[in-house]
Amino acid sequence: MRVIGGILVVIIIAGVIAAFTATFTVSETQQALVLRVGEPIDAVNEPGDPDPGLHFKAPFVDEVVFIEKRNLEFDMAPEEIQAADQERLVVDSFLRYRIVDPLRFFQTVRTEEGARERLRSIMDDSLRGVIASIPSNEVISGRRAELMERVQNAVEAQVANQQLGIEVVDVRILRADLPQQIADRVFERMRSERQQEAARIRAEGEQAAQEIRANADRQATIIRAEARAEAERTRGEGDARRNAIYAEAYGRDTEFFQFYRSMLAYESAVRQGTPIVIPPDSEFFEYFRSERGGN
Known part of the structure; x- marks a missing residue:
């Protein structure tokens, strides 16, 4: 039992x-x-x-x-990559991916560690290929979104070509800077270029200002000349009108016109304390030599 x-x-x-x-x-x-x-x-x-x-x-x-089954993240170690202008950049990036075909994933890389090794090689190749076609200043200061899109497209193409059973979700560049040993030299060169550009813009601005001032002076001269011409024309018309009035008045009463002109001459010539040397029989005082005020 x-x-x-x-x-x-x-x-x-x-x-x-x-x-x-x-x-x-x-x-x-x-x-x-x-x-x-x-x-x-x-x-x-x-x-x-x-x-x-x-x-x-x-x-x-x-x-x-x-x-x-969830999204996985793979951080690349910072590495130096040469840009199109031969400057070396320190690039720090990472990649997000997910496993969409577990059977294919196991057959090609077997483990996540194997996937990271394969992705490291793919990321390195894609980063170097894309950055090598772009000048360093555009990598540092601009076109970052376009750069990341191009890198992601290159990574996706290689992952699909190698059939790893992986789908690339996102590729990001965290930092793209110059190595410390050459950063100062490059920044100094960029500062010099900006100063030259600023000097050129100031010179162009000064030239434009001089042209504007010269044009304004020319316009002012033309306006003043036209104004003087208009004033002379108006003054001439006024004098002509005045002379016409005088002539008309003279034609109506010649003796009165002569008398009026003589009175105006006396008013202008005979001032208090002003000595005048004229012969007594001068025509200037003809209206003083008779009781009637004339010849």
Whole structure:
């Protein structure tokens, strides 16, 4: 009886172990591959075929490899890359990706560490290829969005070509700076170029200002000349009109006109304390030599 009891206990324990090793649980954030003698025979909860929860496998024969289903991030170590103008830049970047084909992923890189090694090579090649076609100042100060888009396109093309079972989600360049040993020299050159540009702009501005002032002076001279001409014309018309009035008045009463002109001459010539030397019989005083005021 004791032997039979012992055998039953062993059978029960073996059954429990077999039952335990025949099941596995896959969470919603994971996908799994069932391997038999090292070869994958089934994929569980892969993208496009969600099936998380409890699953079964052959006990003692099959093993399960769990693969992350969420987005993964891979940081590249800062490295020096030569730009199109032969300047070397220190570039710090990272990549986000997710595993979309666990079977292909296992067959090509097997583990996340293997994927990182492959992605490191792809990222390095893509960064060097893109940055080598762009001047360093554009990498540092502009076109960053276009640069990252070009790098991501290059990475996606290589990942697709190598069929890694990976989808590239995002590629970012955190920093692209000059190495410290040449930064001061490059910045000094850029400062000199900006100063030359500023001097050129100031010279062009001064030339434009001189042209504007010269044009304004020329316009003012023309306006003044036209105003003087108009004034002379108006004055001439006034004098002509005045002379016409005088002539008309002279024609109506010649003696009165002569008398009026003489009075105006006396008013202008005879001032208090002003000596005048004129002969008594001068025509200037003809209106003083007779009672009638004339000849």
